[in-house]
Amino acid sequence: MERHKVLEDSLRKAACEGDLDLVIELILKGTNVNARQIINGWTPLHWAAKRGRAEIVRYLLEKGADPNILTENGETAANLATTSEVRKVLGADMNGVPTESALPITPNYIKNPPLNSKDDFGSHWTNGSLHRRQPQQSAESIDELVLKVRVANGGDPDFIEIELPRNELTYYSLLRVCCEELGLNASQVIRIRKLPNTMLRKDKDVQRLCQMQEIEVVVTPSSAKHQPNGYKSIQLYKNQTILY
Template identity: 40%
Template sequence: MSIEGATTNSDSLPITPSYLAHPPIDYKVPMTVKNPTGKPITNGIVETNGHPGVPSQPPSYVAAPMHSSYPSSIQDYLVKQNKVRVANTDDPDFIEVDFQKAQMNYSHLLTNCCKELAVNPQLVERIRKLPNTRLRNDRDVQRLCDFMELELVIKGQNRLPVSRSDTHSTSKNNYKSIHGFKNQTILY
């Protein structure tokens, strides 16, 4: 079949497509794969006496789901990642810190967090798991899951900022604060 001006001869093409110029080296897929027991596997099912038996190991070519909750290697099973910050500071950001699961105890958690945040461990009053749980011992630390948010509460540090309830409080730009009007009912 030829269309006007086009021929079927591949030598007359001005270019050679990449898939023709560079064919795959080994494009054939073996239909049977050897099982460690020596019996052939077809589609993941071991054949015993010519009849399909129980499914064998899952095929190695199946990709894991693309979720961040699945560890990518064995090393990820041995490490916990938590988010840590210093409580009641101007910086609201967390730092991700890795902990070895084999060494997960309260003192190791405290020293690691203090080292990452450049805080003296003797100044830490307690470790808080957000939103409102105090970590007290090794058992509490071992129950932590990945990416839990922790805060180091420093001794002598002000608690939550006290809001002034007077209506005369003003900020730096002489704008009246809303704190005095926060608990009022709005009537329409």
């Protein structure tokens, strides 16, 4: 992947996770503050608004983030904002209600917004120096297992982020969520594997997965043909970033 694409993915991820230090660092490196994800059209501002990162929303706006950019579903950052503070920063109608995604299948990261509306990450200035606050574990991170998934040998080497409720860590639940997020039918799935080379077979396998584990869904050859570009090896792309 080209270096500027990696930096743009990292900026969207940092905005989502509330890592203001990294957001500042990436923008100072010249990373495009309005970079849209190629599939869903989300920018760093969309992610920061959706996750309630008011401090990052302010910084992005100061650095030229465009609040009028639309996602592929026609949503502005204000439409996706989950807190009144963020909506106020964006100048949105305080009586409005954030819109839901118009996708036929709504991703979990939209269906299940953060339970804690405050920033979990951030930083502050003391005596002219930037000091990083330690991340706090949110209720969302406790209740959900976050995984990175993609279609094996597909056209897009990037991962997307999915979330499994801790009380539903079963193979069937993993299969169902992967199919929903990747637009697959369960009948197309041959197997699910934990990268680099471990096949998942039962509920206990899923329960042993750790946060941000990389997963690939192996589909029938006819299904893979619909994926553009035809990347040949999962090993070559195991360090790709998730979809932000």
